[in-house]
Amino acid sequence: MNIEIISTGEELLYGSIEDENGAYIARSLVENGFDIGRHSCVGDDLPHLTNMFKEADGRAQVVIVTGGLGPTLDDRTRSAVAGAFGKRLCFSKLAEKSVNDFFKKRGKDVPESNKSQMTLPDGAVCLENTVGTAPGFSFHTGNSLFYFLPGVPSEMRHMMASHVIPGLVSLNRERRDFFFLRAVSHFGISEAEVDMRLSGLENAFPGIKLGLRAVFPVIHVKLYARGGDTSGLNEQLQSAQDWVLDRTGDYAFSTEDRSLAEEVGLSLIRHKKTLALAESCTGGLISHMLTQVAGSSEYFLFSGVTYSNQSKVRILGVPEELLHDFGAVSEQTVSSMAERARIISGADFGLATSGIAGPGGGSTDKPVGTVFIGLSSQKGTRTIGFKQDYGEREKNKTAFAMTALDFLRRELG
Amino acid sequence: MNIEIISTGEELLYGSIEDENGAYIARSLVENGFDIGRHSCVGDDLPHLTNMFKEADGRAQVVIVTGGLGPTLDDRTRSAVAGAFGKRLCFSKLAEKSVNDFFKKRGKDVPESNKSQMTLPDGAVCLENTVGTAPGFSFHTGNSLFYFLPGVPSEMRHMMASHVIPGLVSLNRERRDFFFLRAVSHFGISEAEVDMRLSGLENAFPGIKLGLRAVFPVIHVKLYARGGDTSGLNEQLQSAQDWVLDRTGDYAFSTEDRSLAEEVGLSLIRHKKTLALAESCTGGLISHMLTQVAGSSEYFLFSGVTYSNQSKVRILGVPEELLHDFGAVSEQTVSSMAERARIISGADFGLATSGIAGPGGGSTDKPVGTVFIGLSSQKGTRTIGFKQDYGEREKNKTAFAMTALDFLRRELG
Numbered sequence: 124m125n126i127e128i129i130s131t132g133e134e135l136l137y138g139s140i141e142d143e144n145g146a147y148i149a150r151s152l153v154e155n156g157f158d159i160g161r162h163s164c165v166g167d168d169l170p171h172l173t174n175m176f177k178e179a180d181g182r183a184q185v186v187i188v189t190g191g192l193g194p195t196l197d198d199r200t201r202s203a204v205a206g207a208f209g210k211r212l213c214f215s216k217l218a219e220k221s222v223n224d225f226f227k228k229r230g231k232d233v234p235e236s237n238k239s240q241m242t243l244p245d246g247a248v249c250l251e252n253t254v255g256t257a258p259g260f261s262f263h264t265g266n267s268l269f270y271f272l273p274g275v276p277s278e279m280r281h282m283m284a285s286h287v288i289p290g291l292v293s294l295n296r297e298r299r300d301f302f303f304l305r306a307v308s309h310f311g312i313s314e315a316e317v318d319m320r321l322s323g324l325e326n327a328f329p330g331i332k333l334g335l336r337a338v339f340p341v342i343h344v345k346l347y348a349r350g351g352d353t354s355g356l357n358e359q360l361q362s363a364q365d366w367v368l369d370r371t372g373d374y375a376f377s378t379e380d381r382s383l384a385e386e387v388g389l390s391l392i393r394h395k396k397t398l399a400l401a402e403s404c405t406g407g408l409i410s411h412m413l414t415q416v417a418g419s420s421e422y423f424l425f426s427g428v429t430y431s432n433q434s435k436v437r438i439l440g441v442p443e444e445l446l447h448d449f450g451a452v453s454e455q456t457v458s459s460m461a462e463r464a465r466i467i468s469g470a471d472f473g474l475a476t477s478g479i480a481g482p483g484g485g486s487t488d489k490p491v492g493t494v495f496i497g498l499s500s501q502k503g504t505r506t507i508g509f510k511q512d513y514g515e516r517e518k519n520k521t522a523f524a525m526t527a528l529d530f531l532r533r534e535l536g
Numbered sequence: 537m538n539i540e541i542i543s544t545g546e547e548l549l550y551g552s553i554e555d556e557n558g559a560y561i562a563r564s565l566v567e568n569g570f571d572i573g574r575h576s577c578v579g580d581d582l583p584h585l586t587n588m589f590k591e592a593d594g595r596a597q598v599v600i601v602t603g604g605l606g607p608t609l610d611d612r613t614r615s616a617v618a619g620a621f622g623k624r625l626c627f628s629k630l631a632e633k634s635v636n637d638f639f640k641k642r643g644k645d646v647p648e649s650n651k652s653q654m655t656l657p658d659g660a661v662c663l664e665n666t667v668g669t670a671p672g673f674s675f676h677t678g679n680s681l682f683y684f685l686p687g688v689p690s691e692m693r694h695m696m697a698s699h700v701i702p703g704l705v706s707l708n709r710e711r712r713d714f715f716f717l718r719a720v721s722h723f724g725i726s727e728a729e730v731d732m733r734l735s736g737l738e739n740a741f742p743g744i745k746l747g748l749r750a751v752f753p754v755i756h757v758k759l760y761a762r763g764g765d766t767s768g769l770n771e772q773l774q775s776a777q778d779w780v781l782d783r784t785g786d787y788a789f790s791t792e793d794r795s796l797a798e799e800v801g802l803s804l805i806r807h808k809k810t811l812a813l814a815e816s817c818t819g820g821l822i823s824h825m826l827t828q829v830a831g832s833s834e835y836f837l838f839s840g841v842t843y844s845n846q847s848k849v850r851i852l853g854v855p856e857e858l859l860h861d862f863g864a865v866s867e868q869t870v871s872s873m874a875e876r877a878r879i880i881s882g883a884d885f886g887l888a889t890s891g892i893a894g895p896g897g898g899s900t901d902k903p904v905g906t907v908f909i910g911l912s913s914q915k916g917t918r919t920i921g922f923k924q925d926y927g928e929r930e931k932n933k934t935a936f937a938m939t940a941l942d943f944l945r946r947e948l949g
Contacts, residue, residue, distance in 0.1 A: 134747055136572055138562030139758065141554040145577070149551030159549055160584070162577040164558070171573070318608075322649075325609075334547055345552065400841075406827025407820035410841040414819025417895055417929055419843070425851060426841035428813075428823040434838035434881050438851065468847050482830055516830055 124295055126152060127183040128162040129175060131190035131200060132274055136166040144189045144279050151283050153302050157291060167191055172203035180207070181266035185294075187287060190274030192257035194236040200271055201244060208264055210244040217249035218242070221258040247271075250286045254278050259286065268294070303356050305346040305364045310383060310529050312374040317342050320370040328363045330356075339513075340522050341383070344371070376532060383528045384412040390535040391422035391472075398531070399470035400426035401439055401460035403451060404478035404494060408524040425468035429460070439463040452477050454495050454506045461497030462504050472534075473499035476527050480519040481512065494523045498530055537708055539565060540596035541575040542588055544603035544613060545687055549579040557602045557692055564696050566715050570704060580604055585616035593620070594679035598707075600700060603687030605670035607649040613684055614657060621677055623657040630662035631655070634671040660684075663699045667691050672699065681707070716769050718759040718777045723796060723942050725787040730755050733783040741776040743769075752926075753935050754796070757784070789945060796941045797825040803948040804835035804885075811944070812883035813839035814852055814873035816864060817891035817907060821937040838881035842873070852876040865890050867908050867919045874910030875917050885947075886912040889940050893932040894925065907936045911943050 130145045145162045152159055160183055165171045172191070179186045191200030205212050219241040226233045243249060243260050250259035250270075255278035262269045270287050272279045309317060314337045321344065324333050334345040346363050348356045368375055377386050391398060400409050410426035413419050429435040432451055436443050441459045449455040457477045465473025478494025485491035492512030498505050507530060513519050543558045558575045565572055573596055578584045585604070592599045604613030618625050632654040639646045656662060656673050663672035663683075668691035675682045683700050685692045722730060727750045734757065737746050747758040759776050761769045781788055790799050804811060813822050823839035826832050842848040845864055849856050854872045862868040870890045878886025891907025898904035905925030911918050920943060926932050 138559035146551035407823025410820025425847035428839035
């Protein structure tokens with residue numbers, strides 16, 4: 124079944140926002156065993172919309188459109204469908220009910236402007252919207268089945284799950300091709316290096332497709348397979364994944380699509396250990412990453428984001444002489460920060476960062492991108508340091524934070 | 537001039553990543569006074585690519601394509617262009633130079649696989665890539681001018697700036713329509729409420745288009761105008777912006793597209809004040825937001841991310857009785873946290889959060905979404921509290937952090 128996705132809206136066309144809806148619909152189709160021909164994106168100009176709908180008619184069996192169903196004058200999808208396929212806009216009892224119910228549940232009267240949402244092109248089938256004001260609809264042109272969904276992500280997602288996917292499944296009762304995916308996440312290795320190490324994979328495993336995706340600073344290796352033979356494909360994917368792990372070694376931190384912070388958290392739980400941080404250049408980012416994970420209070424006790432030297436001394440208890448003699452960005456200081464964070468919080472591990480995220484603050488000796496990381500336990504304190512400027516403060520902070528977490532991940536083993 | 541954008545790649549088609557390149561190219565065109573017809577996105581399947589290029593030929597004057605120029609077998613853009621327009625792939629001296637120079641600068645030999653990047657369709661003009669291996673190219677079909685750019689964002693951006701935009705400007709020397717944009721960012725007010733308050737704007741200011749964009753939890757109001765009369769449009773936009781500010785009042789925190797953390801930082805600098813934090817439920821996110829801003833060390837001294845009760849007592853010095861009598865999530869505890877953070881760090885302001893981000897940890901009395909925020913200065917300590925669950929841990933953390941920053945913004949005035 125050939126399916127196309129059309130996203131509408133000036134904000135998308137002019138790049139003010141990225142097309143998250145299109146990507147979501149694509150993922151949802153793929154996960155349910157459907158293939159996709161293309162996505163398109165147009166503004167809310169009536170002739171453009173009309174042309175786009177006419178073009179897709181017959182080219183694809185199914186067309187899924189988002190946006191332009193709201194109550195304002197800019198919402199022109201209903202009119203464009205009517206124009207493209209020579210239909211009148213008619214009052215729809217179901218659309219009326221969908222809009223009325225939405226406001227009724229919230230104890231509000233229906234505003235005058237929302238009444239435009241009660242009309243649909245003649246022949247359309249209303250798709251109820253229980254989470255927003257805009258009813259969706261489906262429309263069969265004779266050539267193609269169109270679905271029109273709201274542009275508000277939560278409303279669109281709800282309608283995909285409750286109307287579109289079940290509709291497509293019932294259309295296509297014969298055996299579908301299912302889509303399988305395995306992912307291995309890596310840190311500390313470049314995309315080119317991963318690519319080189321994995322060359323030959325597609326020859327060794329015919330039918331498996333390899334995709335690399337870099338989401339700074341993580342390199343995701345994705346293995347795709349498509350077909351009807353569930354257990355055969357799963358076995359083949361498992362062998363391919365083992366082949367990958369064999370070649371990328373301990374740069375791989377997850378085969379479950381977990382974040383590095385999640386993996387470190389699970390490892391701390393497994394080892395029954397607790398963690399405290401002292402963050403300077405990472406400015407709270409490591410704490411933020413760790414506490415994104417539900418249940419992190421089990422192992423994460425404290426982070427001292429000691430941005431000023433005074434707070435390093437007064438709150439952590441780093442000896443003033445260290446800062447004076449070696450500077451804040453030094454092995455000596457970061458080592459003391461890690462140890463002090465561990466001791467004052469009573470944690471098993473202390474992890475500390477000090478460096479220069481930029482754009483200012485660099486020197487010849489310690490340029491932007493310089494960072495030291497300390498890891499302290501009862502066994503002692505070790506440090507690592509490197510210099511690598513990624514050209515953006517945000518990227519440098521992220522790289523520093525991930526390197527610190529990875530240092531701990533490797534220590535935990 | 538009618539311009540289309542085509543993004544290629546399976547990862548985009550199947551929604552594994554969003555089309556950031558398409559959005560970037562769109563913004564860059566709009567900012568330079570060019571209009572856009574549509575974006576499309578296809579996979580890396582040769583027939584699909586070939587069809588897409590043939591379709592666009594003649595429909596648009598200019599077509600900008602990204603992706604598929606790498607060295608691997610999946611990189612089929614060169615072949616698709618050759619197929620679509622009946623050209624051979626020929627060895628290009630400039631493409632060879634671009635690839636060779638890239639590796640030479642990095643002191644490396646050219647890998648065998650990269651030699652495929654030295655061929656281009658007959659008649660193409662090579663666009664040098666100084667930041668990556670994939671040379672781009674332009675190709676005129678007789679109907680349309682095509683630009684082919686790499687899919688790696690940094691390489692694509694570089695080529696847009698150094699080749700595409702200058703090329704389009706020289707093609708289009710007559711007066712262009714410029715595009716003007718004003719943005720007002722709001723926090724603490726719903727999109728629906730902003731929409732209601734601003735109804736009538738487009739009538740009051742003909743020629744100005746209003747766009748609302750919600751990027752949780754911020755509501756951006758965007759005012760667009762397009763035309764050749766620079767000073768007239770700017771004046772009109774200024775009046776429209778004043779009209780907006782008059783209606784949204786102090787929910788508006790920036791007219792400069794700055795983050796709330798940036799605005800708070802600027803305000804602290806203006807008032808010559810410093811800040812310390814004690815974060816519980818926000819887990820370092822407020823510190824992270826503040827330290828995303830270059831120069832934040834001028835006013836940001838310290839954050840104690842005191843996730844455990846013990847660290848609240850031992851490190852901040854919150855009285856144990858408070859935790860015992862009122863619990864960690866209480867006005868009394870957060871008030872003490874704010875005061876202690878201020879005192880131990882020597883800052884002018886202490887800002888503290890304690891709440892339940894979920895999904896676990898809620899109770900009947902204090903459900904998920906409950907948060908207390910304390911703000912302490914020499915004048916005393918004030919607290920606010922609310923209960924609002926956004927259904928996701930990450931959203932709750934963000935809402936808590938932004939509410940805390942907004943509390944301080946309003947205090948600073």
